[in-house]
Amino acid sequence: MGIIIRRFKGELLILIVFLSPFFFFAGCSDNYNALKAKALMEERCVQCHKLFTPDVKTDEQWEQIVPRMNQRMVEKNMPILNMKETNDIIRFLQENN
Helix, strand or coil: CEEEEEEECCEEEEEEECCCHHHHHHHHCCCCCHHHHHHHHHHHHCCCCCCCCHHHCCHHHHHHHHHHHHHHHHHCCCCCCCHHHHHHHHHHHHHCC
């Protein structure tokens, strides 16, 4: 379990992240595939909202937004993205903004 503390628009946010060994090892390999990342984003993100084009946010904003959306999935009792999926989606968005 890890705790991430960040300031966002002047407010202190604390995000508790639960990591299993599966997530740890899944995030360690770099088998990134842009087409798979795009397909994953299209499949999972539309479950809650319309898709946005990657150019509407900066690299830094995507690094904050995707984990925040994952937290919302937890709150809605939906299956969450693992660490590799999260990182792949962020990478795809950053490479295409």
